[in-house]
Amino acid sequence: MTNQTTxxxxxxxxxxDKLQLPNRTVMAPMTRGFSPGNVPNEDVAAYYRRRAENEVGLIITxxxxxxxPASVSGAGIPVFHGEKALEGWADVVEQVHExxxxxxxxxxxxxxxxxxxDLPNEEAEPVGPSGLSLDGEKVNEAPSTEEVEALVEAYAQAAKDAKRLGFDAIEIHGAHGYxxxxxxxxxxNKRTDRYGGDLVxxxxxxxxxxxxxxxxxxxDFPIIFRFSQWKMNDFQAKLATTPDELERFLQPLIDVGVDIFHCSTRRYWEPEFEGSDLNLAGWTKKLSGKPVISVGSVGLDGVFTDFSGAGTSSLDGLVEKLDRDEFDLVAIGRSLLMDPAWVKKVHEGRVNDLLAFNKEALKKLY
Known part of the structure; x- marks a missing residue:
């Protein structure tokens, strides 16, 4: 089993230059649905605070x-606009910083x-580039160019509010078929205006x-960008089938100043392309020269899209990849859901005290 030395x-x-962290651990973003009325409350703030108290280097909410109006589906999923929700997030920031x-x-x-x-806005129509579901079925009409531009501005307003509230960075969620x-x-995406076309x-x-x-x-404010190849409805999907395509895909995002890429895979140990054992984060770092976060079933022996539970597993392979500079930071998901002290326990060599993931962890804020 993993020990302190390894x-x-x-x-x-x-x-x-824009971000200093005490270690290489990141809490992966995980939807919890415990924000009544879409407002993060004191329970949510305490949930994040517990991870900060136990040595997590960076928390991504x-x-x-x-x-x-159609940004989320569910009355318990937090939003990042409106006075009450932003007050809730201000408390989260304060608790984590304390x-x-x-x-x-x-x-x-x-x-x-x-x-x-779907709640919270039952009358709101879902929005996507061409009004198509992930399975390619026509659901509604594509938004106009102006409506897409308004969506861009909604992200910008959220970023402005994040900085104002005292957050240390933002992450833009560009993964998983959202x-x-x-x-x-x-x-x-079948659009014919400037938002459609080839991969680039x-x-x-x-x-x-x-x-x-x-x-x-x-x-001077860090912007993290999360992307993935896989989609919620298709784990085999690929945006880029070769390193060359991946480089072409990344370049426009590098050019506009993404600081850190968060490269989402289901299993961090799986190679992304044939002929190399680099994972998606490894390839992204090699091609972009930017810091990267790797993620995917860290510390567990079960894949994270199967929420039936999983046992703990050795971190040796992960640490070897980190030590070789394949990636810079490691995001931990389900292991941290069940066990707020997971990072601290690993740091202190108390791996026998690590709690295995149990799907019951999805029902409360540990």
């Missing part, structure tokens, strides 16, 4: 909805994964979002 690379400091932690909100719009009639990823993916042209929506957020937060 986990040392996980507890080296991380430093770039659960996805939180930008100011658009405990010595750092935190970034994940700015989110679920796009066409939202069903008509709104931004629907613009990336040829199956869901389909990055335009994300590029404008990063540009607009940068305009609001300034040059």
């Amino acid at each position: 986990t040392k690379p996980l507890f080296e400091t991380f430093s770039m 659960e996805g939180t909805g930008i100011n658009h 405990a010595g932690g750092k935190i970034a909100p994940q700015l989110w719009h679920v796009g066409m994964t939202r069903k008509k009639g 709104l931004i990823d629907q613009f990336f993916w040829e199956n869901t 042209e389909r990055t335009q929506f994300a590029v404008e979002i990063v540009e607009a957020c940068r305009r609001e937060v300034g040059e």
Whole structure:
């Protein structure tokens, strides 16, 4: 089993010009649904504070909805607009900072994964680049160019509010088949204006979002961008099938100043392309020269899209990759849901005390 000596690379400091962290651990964003009326309350603040108290280097919040009526689906999912919700997030920031932690909100719009009639705004129509579901079925009409531009501005407003509330960075959620990823993916983006086209042209929506957020937060504030190949309905989906395609996809986002790429995979140990053992984060770092976060079933022996529970597993392979500079930071998801002290226990070599993930953890805030 993993011991303190072998986990040392996980507890080296991380430093770039815009962000300094005490170690390489990140709390992965995980939707919890415990924010009544879409407002994060004191229970949510205490939940994040517990991770900060237990040495998590950077907390990325659960996805939180930008100011658009169809940004989330569910009355318990937090939003990032309106006086009450932003007051709730201000308390989260205060609690995490008091405990010595750092935190970034994940700015989110679920796009066409939202069903008509979903709360909190039952009358709101889902929105996606071409009005197509992830399965390619026509649900409604495509938004106009002007409506897409308004979505860009909603992300920018959220970024502005994040900085004003004292967050340490923002993460833009461009993964898993949600709104931004629907613009990336040829199956869901059939647009003929500037937001559609080939692989590079389909990055335009994300590029404008990063540009607009940068305009609001300034040059010194870190912008993290999360992307994935897989979609909620298709684990085998690929935006890029070769390193060359991945480089072409990343370049527009690099050019507009993404600071850190968060490269979402289901299993961090799986190679992304044939002929190399680099995972998606490894390839992204190699091609972009930017710091990257790797993620995917860290510390567990079961894949995170199967929520039936999982046992703990050795961190040796993860630490080896980190030690080789394949990636810079490691996001931990389900392990931290069940066990707020997971990072601290690993740091202290108390791996036998780690709690295995149990699906009961989804029902309360540990």
